[in-house]
Amino acid sequence: MKSYDIIIIGGGPAGTSAALFLAKKGYQVALLEQSRFPRDKVCGEFISPAADAIFSELGVLEAIESLHPLRLKGVVVSAYEQSVFQRDYPPALEAGRQMTSLSVERMVLDHLMLDRVRQSPVEVKEGFKVTDFLFDNGRVCGVSGRDESKTEFKLKARIVVDAGGRNSISLRRLNLKSDSGRNGKIAFAAHWEGVRLPGNYCYMHISRPGYTGIAPTGEGRVNVVLVVDRKCPSVSGVDVFYRQTVLGNSLRRDMLCGGEPVEKVRIVDSLSYSVRPPQCGGLLLVGDATGFVDPFTGEGIYLSLRSSQLAAGMVARALDASDFSKDWLANYDRLRRQEFYKKILLSRILQRLIYSPSLCIRVVKTLARQQELAGLLVGVIGDYVPAGQVVSFGYLMRLLSGWLAGGSAPSPSDPVVSQPQVSRLKN
Numbered sequence: 001m002k003s004y005d006i007i008i009i010g011g012g013p014a015g016t017s018a019a020l021f022l023a024k025k026g027y028q029v030a031l032l033e034q035s036r037f038p039r040d041k042v043c044g045e046f047i048s049p050a051a052d053a054i055f056s057e058l059g060v061l062e063a064i065e066s067l068h069p070l071r072l073k074g075v076v077v078s079a080y081e082q083s084v085f086q087r088d089y090p091p092a093l094e095a096g097r098q099m100t101s102l103s104v105e106r107m108v109l110d111h112l113m114l115d116r117v118r119q120s121p122v123e124v125k126e127g128f129k130v131t132d133f134l135f136d137n138g139r140v141c142g143v144s145g146r147d148e149s150k151t152e153f154k155l156k157a158r159i160v161v162d163a164g165g166r167n168s169i170s171l172r173r174l175n176l177k178s179d180s181g182r183n184g185k186i187a188f189a190a191h192w193e194g195v196r197l198p199g200n201y202c203y204m205h206i207s208r209p210g211y212t213g214i215a216p217t218g219e220g221r222v223n224v225v226l227v228v229d230r231k232c233p234s235v236s237g238v239d240v241f242y243r244q245t246v247l248g249n250s251l252r253r254d255m256l257c258g259g260e261p262v263e264k265v266r267i268v269d270s271l272s273y274s275v276r277p278p279q280c281g282g283l284l285l286v287g288d289a290t291g292f293v294d295p296f297t298g299e300g301i302y303l304s305l306r307s308s309q310l311a312a313g314m315v316a317r318a319l320d321a322s323d324f325s326k327d328w329l330a331n332y333d334r335l336r337r338q339e340f341y342k343k344i345l346l347s348r349i350l351q352r353l354i355y356s357p358s359l360c361i362r363v364v365k366t367l368a369r370q371q372e373l374a375g376l377l378v379g380v381i382g383d384y385v386p387a388g389q390v391v392s393f394g395y396l397m398r399l400l401s402g403w404l405a406g407g408s409a410p411s412p413s414d415p416v417v418s419q420p421q422v423s424r425l426k427n
Contacts, residue, residue: 004030004123006315007143007157009130011037014287014304015163016113020058021312023120027319030155031122032143034129038111042189042268045106045223046072046202046215048302049089049099050383054309060116064104067112070200070216071100075378077204077367078251079360085368086201090375092384099382101202105191105217109301128153130169133160133283139324140282143169159315159324161284163308166273168289176276176285185210185271186232188242189225195259197222206354207249214255222259227271239265272347277333281325284332286311293340293347302383303340310336342387346380349391362403370402 006022008015011033019031055061074088089099118124127148134142134154142156162170171177195216197203203214210228217223226246242265247253275291287304314332318324353360367374376395379385389395 001142001154001156003142003156004028005158005319006030006161007032007155007159008161008163009143009169010163010165010287010289011035011114011117011124011126012041012110012163012165012287012304013113013301014165014289014308015161016110016117017054017058017305018161018163018286018308018312019117019122020060020113020120021309022315023117023122025312025316027316029122030125030157031117032125032128032130032145032155033114034127036126036148037114038107040107040266041110042187042225042266043106043223043301044202044213044215044225045103045217046213047102047104047109048381048383049092049101051102051302051305054302054305057309058116060113063112063116064102064109067104067108070103070218072103072200072202072215073100074201075204075381076201077206077364079206079354079364080357081207081250083361083364083368084251085364085374087367087371087374087378089382090379090385092379099379099384101382103200103202103215103217105223130164132169132173135280138280139326140278140280157282159282159284159318161286161308161311161315162289163286163304165288166268166292168285170278170283170285170289171275174278174280176278177273178276179273184230184269184273185227186230187225187227187268187271188238188265189223189268190242190261190263190265191217191221191223192256192259193221193262195220195222195256197255203255205249205252206360208357209245211354212246212249212252214252220259222256224256224261230269238267277330279326281329284311284315284329290336293344303343306339306383307336310339342391343380343383346387346391363399366399366402369405370398373398373402 005027006029008019008031011031015031019029022029052061055064076086078084092099128145130143130145132144133140134144140160143160144154146152162168197216200216205212209232210226213225215223224246226242272292286307288300290307311332318328353363376385376389380387380390
């Protein structure tokens with residue numbers, strides 16, 4: 001039976017970044033992916049500015065830039081067609097430059113990253129579906145499964161990293177996943193062509209029965225993701241429901257005027273879910289296999305890259321110490337939860353906000369006047385401003401002060417950002 005230092009399950013950004021991080025450390029790594037690339041995946045397709053540094057460390061940023069991807073300048077948020085704010089990403093002090101977010105379609109990004117792994121010493125096995133773990137005294141010591149010819153395989157490893165996403169073998173085999181039940185969310189996504197957006201921003205439109213994220217991905221091409229309660233879709237059919245709901249908002253209708261979806265609508269059910277840490281040694285989870293934060297607080301690619309970066313450091317320490325116990329690897333879970341806790345908390349706060357129309361409208365109006373506060377929020381969404389700067393008593397007090405100021409004009413020290421060139425707002 002062939003043996004490796006590390007086996008990684010999954011060829012998405014979490015898996016490929018983990019493979020590249022660990023290959024740079026000189027370990028013998030195998031990456032197993034059940035599909036053949038290129039393959040598509042539902043995603044918001046705007047990548048947090050903070051991801052640039054990780055892409056650079058992995059040696060893939062130059063390859064991404066060679067594709068001449070769009071760079072988004074910031075975020076536009078509208079609330080129930082009655083209030084709107086637009087904010088460029090604020091400069092990062094340590095970077096000393098204006099921040100932007102990459103917009104790359106997932107089929108392109110995932111294929112590029114897997115190609116980079118193929119060029120590394122990592123052994124890539126496409127068409128290999130992992131169906132179970134191998135255990136030794138209660139510790140994961142490898143994987144078993146079938147390749148695309150239905151031939152069974154068994155592979156051993158000192159440690160296994162599961163980057164298999166929301167349907168990963170760890171979540172199913174070890175029963176680790178808890179979704180949101182009947183109150184959960186469902187996402188619908190499709191690319192549109194023939195669209196001319198007002199500018200290169202990520203546009204978030206909140207209105208009943210949920211919200212949309214619209215991101216340009218190329219000349220006249222945009223990705224439109226609709227998120228609603230799981231109980232919302234009607235019997236009229238997915239494509240009809242998606243189109244009617246998206247175009248039911250006047251701002252979206254004007255922005256998408258002249259455009260049409262160019263593919264069937266794709267769906268992700270049980271959008272938000274939590275995951276319990278595995279109660280066995282020899283196994284780490286990264287990316288969406290660790291749980292999924294509602295995408296309104298930022299896309300998941302940065303979280304996948306960063307969790308793999310943290311996991312790679314822990315794997316290296318475990319290999320150096322030859323300690324793959326549950327207790328040792330639990331240090332990774334504590335580190336990851338400590339880093340992402342306030343971002344997850346912000347997600348929960350925003351979920352309550354966006355489904356409270358009057359409150360949401362007033363907060364968005366306040367942020368339109370208070371550009372410094374808007375900048376902090378956009379920086380947190382971009383994953384380079386610590387979430388604690390927004391999830392704090394001080395931020396809440398400043399927001400409340402701006403709220404009570406009502407229609408007062410911005411102070412002279414506040415930067416003036418032009419409003420988005422979208423259609424009229426409803427009275």
